[in-house]
Amino acid sequence: MHLSALRASRSTVPCRSRGVRVSEHPPYDPWEHARRLGIPVHVRRLRKSHGLWFPDYGEILLADHLKPWAQRCVLAHEVGHAVLGHRDDPPENEWAADRYAALNLISPAMLTSAVKRHGSDVPAIRKELRVTSRLLRAAYSPFAAPNLYHEKG
Template structure:
C-alpha cells in the first residue's frame, strides 16, 4: 500500500478555513510552498476521490495523489507530508508484518516532522501562541492543520529538552 499523509479518522474537520488577519510574522520569511518543491523535484500531482487518506505517495511513478475534497490548508499540509516521502525516496509501506508496520510508522513520523519543520519555522509558533485563544486559532494563523502545529510543538519541546540536558555543570 502506498504511503499516506493523514488518516480520515484523525483528520480535522473538512470545513474551509480562512487564515486570520495576517500579522507581522509574515515578513520573517516567504512561506514554504510544497507545490514549488514538488515541481522542483520533478514530481507529478494528481487529484482523485480518496476515502481514507488525504494524500498518497506512489514512488514507482513519482506521483502524489491528493484527495479532491480537501481545504486549501489540508491540501498544503498533505502535499508537504508526501513531498517529504519523495525527498527520502520512501518505498511503499507494507503493514502486513510487524517489521513492515514498524518501518511504515517510522516513515510516517519522519514525513510529519520534516513537513512540520518546513511548514512552520521555529519562530512562528512563538509569535502566534501568546495571543491565540486556541491551537485551532494558531493553526489557522500559520496556515497549517492543528495536527501539523502539534507536531511542530512536540519537535520544539524536544529541542528545548536537549538544550537543558546539554549544559555543563560548572
C-alpha cells in the same frame, strides 16, 4: 476546483530546504517543490486518504475534497515522503514526513508568535498557522529534533 485556482489560493509561509532554515522569502511552496523534484501531483477523489505518495511511479495523489490550506499541508507531508526516500509507511516514516512538512511550513518565529497570542488554545494556533493538528504537534514536539531527518539521495 481547477489546479491553478488551488495554487493561486494558497497562503504563503516561510521556506526550508534540506531541513535548514533558508529565509522568510520566498515562502515554502510544496507545489513548486514537487515540480522542481519532477514529481507530478494529481488531485483526485480519494475515499480513504487525504494524500498518497507512490514511490514506484514517482507521483503524488491529493484528495479533491480538501480545502486549499489542507491540501498544502498534505502535499508538504507527501513531498516529505519523497524527499526522505520513504518506500512504505510505518509510523516512524509518517512522523518523519509530518516533521518534514512542519519544519517547512511553520517557522519557529511563526509558532512562537501564535503561542504568545493564543497560549494553549491549540485550535486557535492551528487556525492562525493554517496547518493540520498533526503538523502542529510535529512542529511543537520536544521529541523530534530537526537533524533527525535527512533527505536521501
